[in-house]
Structure formats: C-alpha cells, structure tokens
Amino acid sequence: MDLSMLWYLVPSVIMLVCGIYGFITRKNLIAILISLELMLNSADLNFVVFNRYLFPGSMDGMVFTLFAIAIAAAETAIAIAIIINIYRSIGNTDITEINKLKY
Amino acid sequence: MDITLPILILAIPITMFLVLGIGGVKMSRKLAGILGICGLGTTAVLAYIVALTYYFSGDANFIIDGVRQQYQVFDVTWLAFTQRLVVNIGFLLDPISALMLIVITTISFMVHLYSWGYMEHEPGFQRYYAFLSLFTFSMLGLVVATNIFQMYIFWELVGVSSYLLIGFFYKLPSAVSASKKAFIVTRFADLGFLIGILILSYYTETFNFVAMTNNPAAVLQEFGGATFMGASLLTWAMVLIFTGGMGKSAMLPLHIWLPDAMEGPTPVSALIHAATMVVAGVYLVARMFPVYCVVDASLTFVCYVGAATAFYAAVVACAQIDIKRVLAFSTISQIAFMMVSLGCAYDLPIEGVHYSGLGYMAGMFHLFTHAMFKALLFLGAGALIHAVHSNNYTAMGGLRKYMPITHWTFLIGCLAIAGIWPFAGFFSKDEMLAAMFNRHWFWGAWMMMVAGLTAFYMFRLYFLVFWWEENPHYKEHKPHDAPWQMSLPLIILAAVSFCCGWIDFGQFVTWNGVPYHIHIEWVKVAIPSLIVAICGIALATRMYMKKNDLPTKVKNFWPTLWEAAHRRFYWDEIYMFITHKIIFGIICKSIAWFDRHVIDATMDAFATITQKASYAIRGMQSGSIQAYVLWYFFGAIILAAITWLCLI
Amino acid sequence: MDSVGNIIVYFVVAIAIVVFSIKAVTTRKILRSATYLLFVLLSTAVIYFQLGYQFLGAVQIAVYAGGIMVLFVFAILLTHKPNDATGIIDSHRRAIGGTVAVAGGVLLLLALFFMPLLHGMSLTECIASGQQITMKEIGDAFTGSDRFQYLLPFEAISVLLLACIIGGVTIARKE
DSSP states (O other), X not given: OOOOHHHHHHHHHHHHHHHHHHHHHOOBHHHHHHHHHHXXXXXXXXXXXXHHHHOTXXXXXXXXXXXXXXXXXXXXXXXXXXXXXXXXXXXXXXXXXXXXXXX | OOSHHHHHHHHHHHHHHHHHHHHGGGSOHHHHHHHHHXXXXXXXXXXXXXXXXXXXXXOTTTEETTEEOOEEEEEEEEEESSSSOEEEEEEEESHHHHHHHHHHHHHHHHHHHHHHHHTTTXXXXXXXXXXXXXXXXXXXXXXXOSBHHHHHHHHHHHHHHHHHHHTTSTTSHHHXXXXXXXXXXXXXXXXXXXXXXXXXXXXXXXXXXXXXXXXXXXXXXXXXXXXXXXXXXXXXXXXXXXXXXXXHTTOGGGTTHHHHGGGXXXXXXXXXXIISXXXXXXXXXXXXXXXXXXXXXXXXXXXXXXXXXXXXXXXXXXXXXXXXXXXXXXXXXXXXXXXXXXXXXXOOXXXXXXXXXXXXXXXXXXXXXXXXXXXXXXXHHHHHHHHXXXXXXXXXXXXXXXXXXXXXXXXXXXXXXXXOTTSHHHHHHHHHXXXXXXXXXXXXXXHHHXXXXXXXXXXXXXXXXXXXXXXXXXXXXXXXXXXXXXXXHXXXXXXXXXXXGGSOGGGTOOSSSOOOOOOOOIIIIIHHHHHHHHHHHHHHHHHHSBOOXXXXXXXXXXXXXXXXXXXXXXXXHHHHIIIXXXXXXXXXXXXXXXXXXXXXXXXXXXXXXXXXXXXXXXGGOOSOHHHHHHHHHHHHHHHHHHHHHHHO | OOOHHHHHHHHHHHHHHHHHHHHHHHOSBHHXXXXXXXXXXXXHHHXXXXXXXXHHXXXXXXXXXXXXXXXXXXXXXXXXXTTOBOOOOOHHHHHHHHHHHHHHHHHHHHHHHTOGGGGSOOHHHHHHXXXXXXXXXXXXXXXXXXXTOOHHHHHHHHHHHHHHHHHHHHHHSOO
C-alpha cells in the first residue's frame, strides 16, 4: 500500500472544514481564534505536502510554511491583545455582542 | 510722443476708482468729492494737452503734408493666446480719438463738479464718485483702443459702469430693473458685436484698427468673396459689429433700455446716456468707417436703421410727460442722426470708387456739439428736478422767474439742438443735412423733417417747463436756482454750446485726415432747415407758451396716435410679449418640463433605485463576522464548483 | 511500497488529527478546546517529520505548540473563570455551520478523489528522489539574495514581528 499524496490531504481537508464549522458556530472569540488556527494549520500542511510530492527537489513550500507560522504567531499575539482589550471593556468575549460595526 | 501722459490719462481715473471704491467708506463726503473732482480735473488737463498736441504740434508723427496720421503711442501684447491670436493693449491717437478725449473729459469734469451739488445729500456719495471714475476710465480706454478687441473689453467695462450707475439707487425697484434691462439688452447686442469681431479677425488675422482701416481693399480681398445666406461674409461681419453699436447707441429694435436708464441719477444720464457712452456706437462705425465703405450694403443698413430710429424717437419724444424721457428720446433721435450722416458719407461709385467724407466729418461734428448741448440740457433738467423734486413737467411750469440761470442756459440748449443760427447745433446739423442731400434727396428731406420735429418737441418741453402756467405748489415750496457747483457747469456748457459751432471742425476731423473747409450751403440746405426749425418752434410756441386747450384738442383729435406715441409705440409690450409669452411661456416652459420630467427624473430614478436597493440589502451587513465568513465560504464553494466543472 | 511503520504512523496521526480537530470545535469547555488544538498541532508536526522536514517539525512544535499555545492559555485564563463553559450553541447556528462544513468537505474530498495526479508515487520514492534538507541549506536560503533564497521576506517578517510586538503591547496596555 502506498502513502500517496491523497492520504495526507484528506486529514488536511477535515481540519479545514472543522475550522470553518468552528468559526461559524462558536460564540467565544478565543474559540473562533482556535478555529482559525486549525484552518491555517491545514493550509500549512498542504504547502508541505505539495512541496514534498510535486517538487521534491526544492524547498519553497517549506519556507513558505515557516513564514506562515511566523505570521500566525504575530497574528495570534495581536488578536489576543485585542480580545483582552474587548474583555476589559465589555466584560466577556462573546462575539454576538460585538456587532456595532454595521449599517 | 512720450507715453507718460497717455498712461496717466488712463491710470488716474482707475486709481481714483480704486481709492474711492476701497477707501471711500472711511472718507468724508467732502474729501471723496474733492478727490474725485481733482483726479478728473487732472485727467482732463492731461487729455487736453495730449489732444491739443496732436492737433497743433505739427509733429511728423501726427501730420504729414497736412494729412493727419493715425499714431499708436504704445501698443503692447497683453494676451497671446496663440501665435496669431494676440490681443494688444495700446493707445491710438488719431483725429477722432483726440476729439473723444476732449469730449469725454470735458463732460465728465462738468458732471463731477455738478454732482457735488446734486448728489450732496444722497447716501453712497463716495461710491457714486468711484463709479464715475470707473466709467471715465472705461470710456477713455474705449476711444483710444488700438484694436477691436481692446475696444470690446472696454466696451463691456463701459456697460458695467453704466449698469452700476443706473442702478445707483439700488433700493428703488424701478432703478434695479432699469439697470438689469440696460445690461441685458446691450449684452445681447454685444453678442452680435463679438461674433462680428470673430468673423472679421478670422479672415483679416488681425485685430488692429490701423492695419484694417488703412487698407480696406485688402480686407475685402481677405474675405475672398465668402458668402453666407445671400450676403457676403464681410457684410455680415460689419452688420454684426454694427449690432453692438446699435445696442450701445440705442438704435431701433434695441433702444428700449435707454429711456429706462433715466432712473439713474441725472448727472449720470448727462454723462453716460447722453454725451459719451451712447455715442460709442457712432464712434465704432466711425472707427471702422473705411471698412464699412468697401461694403456699401452694411453702410446702407446703418443708414436705414438710423433714419427709422431718428423719426421714431422724435415722434415718441413729442408725447412724453417725464422731462428726462423727452431728453432720452431726443438723444436717441440725435444719435440716429449721426448714424444716418455716417451712412450717407459714402457716395454711390460714379467713377470707380469715390468716398465723400462730408458725412463722416459732419457726424463727428454733431457728436461733439451734441455732447455739449445735450449734457447742458440734462444738467439743466437735473437742476429742475432738484428744485421741484419731480421728473414730470406737470409739476413744473412758469419756472423762468424762479430759476433764471437754469432758464437761460436751458433755452440756449434748446436753440442749439433745434439748429438755430448761430448756436452750435446749426452748423453741425447743416453739414449733416448737406451730406444727406448729397447722397440722395430723400435722406435729406426725411432728416430735415426729423429736425423740425426736434425743434418742436424741445420747445414744447421748454415752454411747458418755463412758461405755461405757474404750478400752485410753488407757494408752499418756492423753487430756486441750484448752488454754484451746479450752476457753474451749466454756464460753462451753455457758453460752449453757444460758440463751439464756429470751430472750423473740418480742419481737425475728416475721414482720411485731409483737412476740409466747412462752407455753409445757405440756399440749398441752411435756409430750408432754418425755416423748418423755426416752423417747429413757432408751432410749439402757439401750443404751449400760454395755458390753452389746444394741446388737449390735438390730443383728442387722434387719441390712439397720442396714446401709442406716449406708450412708445408699444415696443416694451412687444418685448414683454416675446420674452414672457413666447420665450418664457412656450419655449422655456417646455424645456423646463423636459428638464424636470426627463433629465431630473432619470437622476431621481437612479437615486431612488440605489436607495431602495441599499435598504433592501443592508441587512446583509449585520456586523456579525461569522455571517460574513458564511457568505464568503458560500462564494468560495460556488467558485470552486464552477472551476471544477469547467476543468472536467 | 511504503514500510509498515510509516503506514502505522500515518494512520495514528491521521486519526488523531481528525478526532482532535472535531473535538476542538465541538467541546464546550474552552480550555479543552485549546488542548485539542495543541494535539492537532503536534500531530501535524509528526507529519512534517514523516515527510522529512525535521526543521519545520521542530519549528511547529516550538513556535506553534509551544509559543502560541501559551498565549492561548494565558488569554483563556485571563478572560474566563475556571470551568466556565461557553454558552450552548443554538441549533439553528449549528445546522448552518454543519451544512456549510459538510458541503465544503464533500466537495473538496470529491475533488481530491477525482484528481489523478494525487494517486501517483509513494512517500518512500518521494523522499528518496528528493534531496536531504540540511540546516546549512536552510540557513543559506534565509540569508542569501539569489534565486530561491529569501533574505528579503526574512527581513520583512522580522520587521512584521517587531511591529506586532509593539502593536500588541499598545493594544493590550491599560490606559
């Protein structure tokens, strides 16, 4: 039995749809951020898998993933700073209460 | 010639305008008046120096072998649009511009002096003097223009100052509407003027007067026989240019603004609407005269318009009650006289081309004398109005005992305009009639009849004001002669009107600069015209000297005619009908309908649709990030599905 | 033909990823959710190792599983009381989310299965055909400016991180 590319992509897809489900359904901002990390992680995994199977001679996918991890770190830091700020002003982190930015 | 004096002539009035206009509010009346009068006095002295230098110095720039030359003191590029379309500003000295310098500054100075007394108690005295200075500047700039575009610029400036001065009493609705009327009517005429300028300069490739008038044959050649609607393009151009003159000089279809312009202060009427600005049309035709000569159709047009206007205005003047209106129609009639004279200055070509400059010289002569005696009459009317506080002769009568100075000077003015020997009008009118008889006996006879009418209506006015019957109001409010600031100009102008006819005018102004010796044709022209004038005066004396019922009888003999003449033959009503009923009522209304129901409605529909649509879909912007992600993901799925389907 | 060890490792990791992903988004306790995320990230790191990217796996563990998770835990502890369950997700919302997720997943999986390219070579062949990625190569790639070298993005990332530190401090600071 061969471990072809497909085998690695299936968990990635499931990770992605879980992230989407979580993003849409969760009410807590931190939980939404966690879902976001899931989606990001699935994208990272895809980069690496494609790099390995389609262009084994180069390492661009890997480098891109490295950058993505760095950026994810930055993004999470900022997001959490914002979430803490929101918590300070409204006392919880419920996204249904943060909907002032509308018509 | 040094350019200092010419520049000062233009610079002093405009400086006065700025000083009085900006600083006038802070000045006392006395200071503003003295400043205005001194400024204009200086300008007048300088203008006299320049004009007299031009006429008498014998400098080679000005006169060569007894022929007067056109001399451009300076002519600098002011606006260069393209290589060829260049507008210059300059100072042209030639016989007519030197003449106009004298006329304008003399009358303007008299009016400045007179206004000091007349306007003494009016609010806005300083503003008044500022406007007068602006007008003087514009008029001087107009007459010394070296090119037709400069003339046009100052032409408009003159129109603006006229507008400002007519509407000087801006709290009176009648003055406001009169100023608007004057501005709009002349503006329509100026449109024709501008189109004429553009046509002319398109072909000649120059705006310069000297270049055009020194070689009119070349101008004709430049057009190369181009025609438009059956007339040559050059004729069109000259007629259109004359349209501008018709507007300013109140020729027949466009005359309606001038009688209303009498709403302005009386000295302004004397300066602008009698002596200087309204003769700008005559001046324009004179300026372009050599070009007019090569297209006799346009000169004939001038002739017809002038003849019709002269007669019309003279008849209307016989039936007016307002003394300023009488003088206004008299002005129209006299200007038309000058126009006819210019139009007759061209003989039918007998042996090749042959010009007769007599009409030109006579027209200019009459312009000069008319400016003097009409200013005198207006200022006299101002003194009368000052005394009885009414414009209508019904409030006057028998004033000769109360206002002797006004009476005698007014009489001199009336005699001058009627053309009685030895007053100024006699000489100029005689020359004009001679020129008209030279052209065709019809013009001479027609205009001689107009001259008789002139004598009649002027003496009708004179008798109704100074004789007739004493007005009972005098017992409560005794009229008296005006203060010295007003009387002095009257006396000076009366003296000038008395004697300026004796000037040998042909020595100074002729169409080609060659001196011409005036000789009076007593038998053919002078005596018949004198007889006609005396008949007119006699008739007026019979009817109006003592109170009697003859005028009422005459009026009742044919009441429709009197009413029509009194209502100026319904020209204003015709204009009202055309503008209100036809233009506003039919054309504008339909355009407005179209605008409101088609153009505006389209725009409104866009706005409404946008608004409705936004209200319908604004719920989508819920402020909930998760909803956005949901929509985004739907979109992504659909796009992916489409891509996949396409790939299969 | 891949070795049995590889296959076993793959299945363990794949099942872990699937199960922990689902648990991470369905559990009602936020701290547990974060813990499941940690497991997912660690499992991903194992896949990276298996694919021969040791450095990447190490970074995944150090930065993601280590650094970011610490941030998450701190944030959760700062904003939640212990045993604080998130509110019950209403069924309407869950239905929409589930529908969208399942639809998207089915579509993507269908696409994967119909893509012939994905069924080709085995992992062993792949790793054998590719070069060995050493730390030296990675260091060269990050510090060079030639083709396939990434000095500029590297510097950009460093500036970005600096900006993030400053931004995070500014935002989270008490007034």
